Amino acid sequence: MITVSFQIFKEMKHIRHFFPIVFILMTSCSSQPPTGRITKIDIEQAFHKNADIFLSDFAEKIEYIPLETLRECVIGHTLRVFATDDYIVAIAFRQNYLFDRKTGKFIREIGRFGNGPNEYMATNFVMPFDENRLTVQCLNPQYNETVYDLEGNVNRTISRPEEDSNRAVSLDENLFVTYKQNDTGNEPDKLLIFDEKGNIHKRFPNYHSYIRVPSEGSTFSGCVFYKWKNHVFFYEDCVDTLFQVTIDEIISRYHFHLGKYHPPYSEKQNLPWPFGDPMYHNFFRFQTINETERFLFFSFRHRKGKNHRLGNNISCHFFGFYDKALWITKISEVDQLEKTPVINDIDDFAPLYPFFWSINQSEEMVAYMEAGDIEEWFKENPEKAKKIPDHLKRFSKLTSEDNPVVVIAKLKQ
Numbered sequence: 001m002i003t004v005s006f007q008i009f010k011e012m013k014h015i016r017h018f019f020p021i022v023f024i025l026m027t028s029c030s031s032q033p034p035t036g037r038i039t040k041i042d043i044e045q046a047f048h049k050n051a052d053i054f055l056s057d058f059a060e061k062i063e064y065i066p067l068e069t070l071r072e073c074v075i076g077h078t079l080r081v082f083a084t085d086d087y088i089v090a091i092a093f094r095q096n097y098l099f100d101r102k103t104g105k106f107i108r109e110i111g112r113f114g115n116g117p118n119e120y121m122a123t124n125f126v127m128p129f130d131e132n133r134l135t136v137q138c139l140n141p142q143y144n145e146t147v148y149d150l151e152g153n154v155n156r157t158i159s160r161p162e163e164d165s166n167r168a169v170s171l172d173e174n175l176f177v178t179y180k181q182n183d184t185g186n187e188p189d190k191l192l193i194f195d196e197k198g199n200i201h202k203r204f205p206n207y208h209s210y211i212r213v214p215s216e217g218s219t220f221s222g223c224v225f226y227k228w229k230n231h232v233f234f235y236e237d238c239v240d241t242l243f244q245v246t247i248d249e250i251i252s253r254y255h256f257h258l259g260k261y262h263p264p265y266s267e268k269q270n271l272p273w274p275f276g277d278p279m280y281h282n283f284f285r286f287q288t289i290n291e292t293e294r295f296l297f298f299s300f301r302h303r304k305g306k307n308h309r310l311g312n313n314i315s316c317h318f319f320g321f322y323d324k325a326l327w328i329t330k331i332s333e334v335d336q337l338e339k340t341p342v343i344n345d346i347d348d349f350a351p352l353y354p355f356f357w358s359i360n361q362s363e364e365m366v367a368y369m370e371a372g373d374i375e376e377w378f379k380e381n382p383e384k385a386k387k388i389p390d391h392l393k394r395f396s397k398l399t400s401e402d403n404p405v406v407v408i409a410k411l412k413q
Contacts, residue, residue, distance in 0.1 A: 038241075038252045041296075043284070044259030046320065046329040053332040054345045055352065058295055058321055059365065059409035062346050065104045066371075066395065067403040073097050073106045075403050080356045082129040083366045087150065088406055089136065091128050096136050098150055104406070111148045115141045118154050126167040127225055131361055139167070144198075159198035168194075169225045171232055175201060177245055179223045179234070182268055185212035191234065193247060204250050208239060210266040222271040224298075228291040237285055238265045254296075258284055261302065287317070290359040292411055296322045297357070297365075316340070319354055348384065349392050350377035352407060365409045372400030 055062065065088060067075070075092050082089040087107070088099040096110035112119050120138035124145075128137050135155050140146040145158035145168050158168050158176060164183075168176040171193065180189045190206035222237040233253065235242040240262055242254040263283035270279065281303040289298035299319050319340050320331045332340040341351035354367035378385050378396045385396065395405065 038255055040255045040257055041322065042257045042329075043300075043320075044257055044261055046331050047261070047318075050331040050333045052343055053319070053321075053330050053341075054343045055409065056345050057328075057330065058323070058411055059346065060412055061410045062344070063408040063410075064369075064392070064395070065099075065101060065406040065408070066398070067099050067104045067406060068106045069401070069403040070106050072109070073099075073403070078125065079368060079404065080125070080128065080358065081366050081368050081404075081406050082131070082358045083360055083364060083406070083408055084131060084134070085362070088366075089129050089150075090406075091123050091136065094123055096123060096128075096138070096148070099406075108152060110136050110150060110152050111138055111146070111154075112152075118146070120146050124167055125356075127169050127227065129358075130170065132230070137168070156196060158196045161192055161194050161198050161200050163192075165192060166223070169232060171245065171247055175247060177225075177232060177234075179225075179236070180206065181222070182206060182208070182210075185210045185269065190236070191245065191250065202247070204245075208265045208268075210264075210268060212269055222268060222285075224286055224289045226289050226291065233289070233291070235286060235289055237271060238263045238268050242289070288356055290357065290365075292359055292363045294324050294412060296324070297359070347389055347392065349388055350374055350381075354407075359411070363411045363413070365411055367407045367409075368404040369407055370400075370404050371398040371402035374398050374405060375400060 067088070067090065075090055075097065076095055077093055079090060079092040082091070083101055086101055088101050088104070089110075090097045090099065094113040098107040098110055099105060100107060113121075115121070119141070121141045122139040124137045124139060129135075130137070133155070134150050136148045136150070137158075138146050138148070140157070144160055147155040147158065149155045160168055160178060165178040165180055168178055170176050174195055175193055176196070178192050178194070180187055180192060186209045187206050189203045191204040192200055193202040194200045224235045226233050232245045233242060234245050234250070240256045240258060241252050242256065243250040244253050261282070261284045263279065263285070267279060267283070271285070284300040284302050287299040287301060289296075291297070297320070299317065301317050303316060316334045317340065318331055318334070319342070320329065322329045332342065334340050341353060343351055350369065350373065352367065352369065353373070354365070357365055357367040359365055374395050375398055385393070398405070
């Protein structure tokens with residue numbers, strides 16, 4: 001698996017995340033998601049055996065696209081990037097931008113933040129880009145979902161169920177799934193299937209409960225959705241099982257063995273744990289999960305060790321992968337900056353710190369590098385910089401004021 005680090009706010013521009021690692025014991029590799037077999041992933045063991053992760057462990061080649069920096073497209077924090085054969089979609093806090101994949105040139109803003117007609121109130125962090133339909137989904141001022149095409153036109157509006165729920169994830173053209181937060185401790189439903197008018201078609205029950213302490217915090221999401229081969233998958237913190245979600249059932253696919261790092265279900269009411277909270281020292285909290293034909297990637301946060309500058313109140317972000325073909329799991333060790341690097345041994349350029357990465361239908365991992373980090377690498381590695389390919393030397397002119405460089409890694413098959 002991969003361990004990735006993530007720096008929280010850097011000058012309020014970007015959030016960095018370390019990606020978690022999973023140790024998966026798989027008996028076979030199937031071209032389609034299995035529907036009746038659960039695979040055990042021993043994350044605890046992999047975490048104790050952390051080691052260097054190299055880009056060549058899971059990628060064949062890497063592509064860099066510096067995004068054009070203009071006044072109308074300066075990218076803010078909480079960035080997620082997606083790529084098709086023709087476009088790069090950059091979604092950050094209250095920003096949806098479209099760039100040309102080949103040149104990185106800015107094309108247009110998708111939708112607009114505001115309270116007016118056809119405007120959105122918040123960008124969506126949970127699966128905001130639909131590669132099949134080429135649409136971007138946002139939360140509108142009515143707390144429903146507005147879907148834009150890449151021209152910026154409103155494609156459709158999705159009304160969420162009236163009862164409290166999270167963001168809508170499409171199951172097919174007509175039905176969606178959403179997660180029900182267990183704020184009370186005894187919420188009867190875990191997932192709801194509904195149509196675009198908000199009518200509920202099916203409820204999947206929640207079998208977990210806790211005794212709520214009124215004076216303590218309140219739950220906030222605590223789940224991860226991802227898609228693979230147009231199937232929807234769902235993981236809930238404090239439960240340890242990853243499910244495939246269909247219109248009719250939820251199917252157990254992976255059991256995450258966390259051992260002593262598994263948070264008790266009573267901790268649901270305290271998510272997200274504040275920085276420095278003892279829970280970060282004791283337990284894992286997952287951030288991003290993605291899957292391909294050969295790999296399972298995911299990330300988690302955990303406070304590990306003591307930093308000589310920051311003391312114990314630090315939160316590290318880990319990135320990991322499981323190779324289904326070789327049965328190899330890796331988690332990278334955190335460096336002195338609480339980042340879990342992927343060593344770039346393909347072109348010997350700066351290490352990668354994937355934040356919120358995505359994987360497209362061409363099985364490419366799409367992440368980004370902050371321009372300021374690239375600037376710093378050139379300053380600290382003058383001898384290495386002389387040996388890198390010419391197409392990378394041009395990045396020596398980047399500064400921290402520039403937009404990020406999108407990194408697209410073609411994954412091994």
